Amino acid sequence: MRATLIGRFLLIAILCLAALLPLWYWASPWLAKPPIWLAGHAMQALFPWVDGFEQHGVVATLLTKVQVRMQRGGADVLAELAPEASYPSYGYGLVLLWAMLIASHPHRWWLKGLIGTVILFPVQAWGLCFQWLRDVVLLSGPNGAAYLKYPQWAIDAVAYGYQFGFLMLTPVAPIILWLVFDKRFVAALWLEAALEGKPEATRGAATPTREG
Amino acid sequence: MIRFFLIFLGIQAVLFGVEMLNTVQAAVVQPWTGLVAQASAAIVHLFDPSVISYGRVLQSAKTGFGVSIEPGCNGVEATIVLVAAMLAFPSSWKMKAWGIGLGFIAVQAVNLLRVVTLFFLGQWNFKVFEFAHLYMWQALIMLDVLVVWLLWMRVVARRDPAAPAPRAAA
Numbered sequence: 001m002r003a004t005l006i007g008r009f010l011l012i013a014i015l016c017l018a019a020l021l022p023l024w025y026w027a028s029p030w031l032a033k034p035p036i037w038l039a040g041h042a043m044q045a046l047f048p049w050v051d052g053f054e055q056h057g058v059v060a061t062l063l064t065k066v067q068v069r070m071q072r073g074g075a076d077v078l079a080e081l082a083p084e085a086s087y088p089s090y091g092y093g094l095v096l097l098w099a100m101l102i103a104s105h106p107h108r109w110w111l112k113g114l115i116g117t118v119i120l121f122p123v124q125a126w127g128l129c130f131q132w133l134r135d136v137v138l139l140s141g142p143n144g145a146a147y148l149k150y151p152q153w154a155i156d157a158v159a160y161g162y163q164f165g166f167l168m169l170t171p172v173a174p175i176i177l178w179l180v181f182d183k184r185f186v187a188a189l190w191l192e193a194a195l196e197g198k199p200e201a202t203r204g205a206a207t208p209t210r211e212g
Numbered sequence: 213m214i215r216f217f218l219i220f221l222g223i224q225a226v227l228f229g230v231e232m233l234n235t236v237q238a239a240v241v242q243p244w245t246g247l248v249a250q251a252s253a254a255i256v257h258l259f260d261p262s263v264i265s266y267g268r269v270l271q272s273a274k275t276g277f278g279v280s281i282e283p284g285c286n287g288v289e290a291t292i293v294l295v296a297a298m299l300a301f302p303s304s305w306k307m308k309a310w311g312i313g314l315g316f317i318a319v320q321a322v323n324l325l326r327v328v329t330l331f332f333l334g335q336w337n338f339k340v341f342e343f344a345h346l347y348m349w350q351a352l353i354m355l356d357v358l359v360v361w362l363l364w365m366r367v368v369a370r371r372d373p374a375a376p377a378p379r380a381a382a
Contacts, residue, residue: 006359006363006366009359010359013355014355025347088346089346095351096354100355159232160228160232163228163283166284167228168224168289170350171293171350172224176217178358180213183378186378189365189369190365190366193369194370197370
């Protein structure tokens, strides 16, 4: 019964998640370096209002020329916007990928894990970029909007890109990678289920009332 | 396999775009999130009678601790991923309809478990709550979606002889 194989996969994946997540969190300041570097350079290349970026632990700060009005010591002052984004919010998919690879154990799983780790860097960078963009484009108020002069469609695109990156891309990307890395797992499940179902399908074919 | 992934990503992107529309949020997502809060409160009430729910918030009248069910915590996005995966996979419409119906229930059941466990975790230790909320449960919900899809795919293989088999890489 292949349901046992799925059950075993799920159990090991959950145990690996529980074991690897604290380890990943501890290593996050180092794991955050490539996606933050990628996100920072992408933003610098694409937007003229970006001045640079900094990393403090797992937090990435974007330095911008966008000025916003704020209260300081009772006075109204102009300050440059420096939005922050946290790597772990977009990085946990890495643990999910490794947990699934350990659970299904495909050929050279460790190499696939390393390749997957590198492939996930741009996905994590997407999340960081769009969180910065959301803070600058959507949350900077009238001063920010006046400085940027972005059309409504661009503002909507930033909102969509941020939500899609945070809620969809981050958790789904490791699943897609796992499916690509372990096609045999899915194919074996299919084959065995098809063979189990063959007598049933044959019986069904002889019965006129059965729907395909 | 490439065709499956392209269709899957396309459907997912469109459904997510539809979910983000203000009218859909007001007519479907927000009322649904309210229902999730009420259902969670009913389950928590079995262990803690002091719990109350209003709107999207679940709160303990005893400790004052409350959780607000926000986008990403109402199971809607996980359901969208599952629906996109089932629609993209070659199978009959009847199998897709059954899969989406039962899969929706399975995903929402695990999501209720997420909300309830987070509510209790938050009252015990806020750091553990944050860790479980932001990383552990996010990954677990997606793992749940994957397992539901794999189980559905087995049923398709058994009962839908017309569906083409997925190919393994050499």
